[in-house]
Amino acid sequence: MDKTRAALFLETSFPTGNGLVVIRDDEVLLDRELRDSTGDRWYWHVRATAAQDTELRVRLARPLLLGQFGPAARTADEYHWLWPIAGPDTAFDLQIAAGTTVYASATIPYGAHEMAGFRRRLGSALWWGDLTTSEGGRGVPVVKVRAPESRRVILLTGRHHACEAMASFVLEGAIEEFVALRRDGDATARTSELIALPMMDVDGVHDGDQGKARTPWDHNRDYGPTSRYQAVSALRSMLANERRAVYALDLHTPGLRGPIEERPYVVASADPGDAETAAELLNLLNAADGRARGGSRLLLFEYEWNSSSSSGQRCCAAWLRSLPLTRLATTIEYPNAVDRGQPINPADARDFGAILMRSLLTMVE
Ligand SMILES: [Zn+2]
Numbered sequence: 001m002d003k004t005r006a007a008l009f010l011e012t013s014f015p016t017g018n019g020l021v022v023i024r025d026d027e028v029l030l031d032r033e034l035r036d037s038t039g040d041r042w043y044w045h046v047r048a049t050a051a052q053d054t055e056l057r058v059r060l061a062r063p064l065l066l067g068q069f070g071p072a073a074r075t076a077d078e079y080h081w082l083w084p085i086a087g088p089d090t091a092f093d094l095q096i097a098a099g100t101t102v103y104a105s106a107t108i109p110y111g112a113h114e115m116a117g118f119r120r121r122l123g124s125a126l127w128w129g130d131l132t133t134s135e136g137g138r139g140v141p142v143v144k145v146r147a148p149e150s151r152r153v154i155l156l157t158g159r160h161h162a163c164e165a166m167a168s169f170v171l172e173g174a175i176e177e178f179v180a181l182r183r184d185g186d187a188t189a190r191t192s193e194l195i196a197l198p199m200m201d202v203d204g205v206h207d208g209d210q211g212k213a214r215t216p217w218d219h220n221r222d223y224g225p226t227s228r229y230q231a232v233s234a235l236r237s238m239l240a241n242e243r244r245a246v247y248a249l250d251l252h253t254p255g256l257r258g259p260i261e262e263r264p265y266v267v268a269s270a271d272p273g274d275a276e277t278a279a280e281l282l283n284l285l286n287a288a289d290g291r292a293r294g295g296s297r298l299l300l301f302e303y304e305w306n307s308s309s310s311s312g313q314r315c316c317a318a319w320l321r322s323l324p325l326t327r328l329a330t331t332i333e334y335p336n337a338v339d340r341g342q343p344i345n346p347a348d349a350r351d352f353g354a355i356l357m358r359s360l361l362t363m364v365e
Pocket of ligand 1: 160
């Protein structure tokens with residue numbers, strides 16, 4: 001939706017854009033655009049252009065659309081959190097210099113442009129291809145550190161839920177760490193092939209969808225008896241032809257604000273042995289976590305979709321655990337804005353991804 005107010009132009013019609021904007025007198029009211037999702041979703045990403053120097057007051061239409069350090073704002077190349085100290089989730093002010101554009105979002109967005117930057121940065125260390133073609137006609141990217149003769153597969157998946165941008169920075173950090181470990185001669189990395197599916201819902205990422213809790217269900221609940229999304233069907237076919245042991249992490253982010261939303265955690269299911277596996281991973285993460293402010297937290301979920309024996313809309317990790325080749329498959333949650341009281345940036349998320357990879361490789365047999 002585009003709205004013009006005097007010399008101010010607000011829009012969401014760009015890749016990863018999302019938002020509903022109402023201009024009322026001197027105030028802009030901003031809400032997230034739910035589209036085909038349901039429930040308490042939080043993602044929005046808008047851009048504002050002004051002809052004259054402008055201070056724009058943006059009021060949020062509902063609670064929990066703003067992290068503790070305000071929106072992430074971008075004037076030049078990089079997003080930064082707008083506030084140096086924590087504040088309420090009711091409103092924020094944007095300064096827009098004459099003739100410039102400011103982007104603002106609930107999180108630090110990550111779309112095809114950012115992924116292309118990662119691809120350039122890693123260069124020939126990675127092999128890139130398409131797993132399949134999405135419903136929207138886009139390639140669903142697959143990234144490998146190739147070693148087809150290796151003994152095992154390290155599988156990383158991300159963006160089953162389109163809006164969970166910070167998970168992509170975690171994924172970058174995990175891949176980079178794997179590449180570094182192989183280069184340095186790490187025995188486990190050298191006998192493993194890394195396969196990553198960085199954007200399972202590539203259309204949703206491009207369109208700026210929430211992606212979570214889609215109607216009738218989203219990409220991460222598409223691992224039941226039949227799959228409706230091309231990316232999920234293709235991943236299932238790929239692993240049907242796999243003969244090596246599989247160690248898998250599915251990367252997610254939770255909500256924006258609140259105690260459970262502002263720390264990383266490992267999600268455990270009620271599957272036999274899964275709580276112990278998740279606890280071991282959690283202990284390794286905590287030992288390596290430089291932030292060391294109470295560590296990650298183990299969550300035990302017994303929802304039907306999170307069980308490998310589920311006959312309904314189970315999630316990716318639960319489906320993976322149902323395969324005989326799988327040795328480990330866990331959902332990881334990393335925050336969208338704040339980690340234990342501190343604002344998080346891409347570098348923090350990449351650091352977390354690196355310790356996640358080191359911890360996972362420690363658990364490999
Ligand atoms: Zn998610």
